[in-house]
Amino acid sequence: MSNMLVLGFLFFLGCIIGWGIEVIYRRFQPCNKERKWINPGFLIGPYLPLYGFGLCTLYLLAGLEKYIHIDNMLMQKLILFAAMAVAMTLIELAAGEIFIIRMHVKLWDYSDNKFNYKGIICPLFSTIWAILGAVYYFLIHPYILNALEWLSNNLVFSFFIGFFYGVFAIDLCYSLRIAEKIRKFAEENDMVIRYEEFKRHIRATAEERKEKYRFMLAFN
Numbered sequence: 001m002s003n004m005l006v007l008g009f010l011f012f013l014g015c016i017i018g019w020g021i022e023v024i025y026r027r028f029q030p031c032n033k034e035r036k037w038i039n040p041g042f043l044i045g046p047y048l049p050l051y052g053f054g055l056c057t058l059y060l061l062a063g064l065e066k067y068i069h070i071d072n073m074l075m076q077k078l079i080l081f082a083a084m085a086v087a088m089t090l091i092e093l094a095a096g097e098i099f100i101i102r103m104h105v106k107l108w109d110y111s112d113n114k115f116n117y118k119g120i121i122c123p124l125f126s127t128i129w130a131i132l133g134a135v136y137y138f139l140i141h142p143y144i145l146n147a148l149e150w151l152s153n154n155l156v157f158s159f160f161i162g163f164f165y166g167v168f169a170i171d172l173c174y175s176l177r178i179a180e181k182i183r184k185f186a187e188e189n190d191m192v193i194r195y196e197e198f199k200r201h202i203r204a205t206a207e208e209r210k211e212k213y214r215f216m217l218a219f220n
Helices: 005-026 051-062 073-103 123-152 155-188 195-217
Strands: none
Touching: 005 051, 005 123, 005 155, 051 073, 051 123, 073 123, 073 155, 123 155
């Protein structure tokens, strides 16, 4: 299977799994006092491109392990996981900077964590990326080739991945149009919008309107 197909499959897998991780994490994080489910990211569907790019990066870095010429196996693995953490942190930094500078939107906020940079990267989450890199290396990477071989022999699933990319492209175009409207509003008001708080506000406003509508119906 070509490298493009491999990376295409991994991007799909990373987007879906990453979305699931973020949904569970944000459901139980301390700032979510109402304990409500939140759709992370700026897309509507159940996928996060950041994790898709991240999984592709982990796959490529795992393949470079043979070039780490150190006899100590433990040290070799630690260097590899540190490289994974640095790479993932740089991806997070690039994505965060692009959205803040170009869109005036902050998709996540680490401002409460020590030694953070603009609230988009911090040592704590770099450590978490290293741990996730180790989890990927030991629990996922050894089975990827088998999964890809199965994929190549099951065209129905290949069609499903193609369908995912079609829906993903439509979602991306639609969400970018919304993000552009938010950008104009933020730029006019010289502010950076915290996207999660913005979505919570929209949800609270919608629920308030529903309650008012039900109240009015009760007296009709």
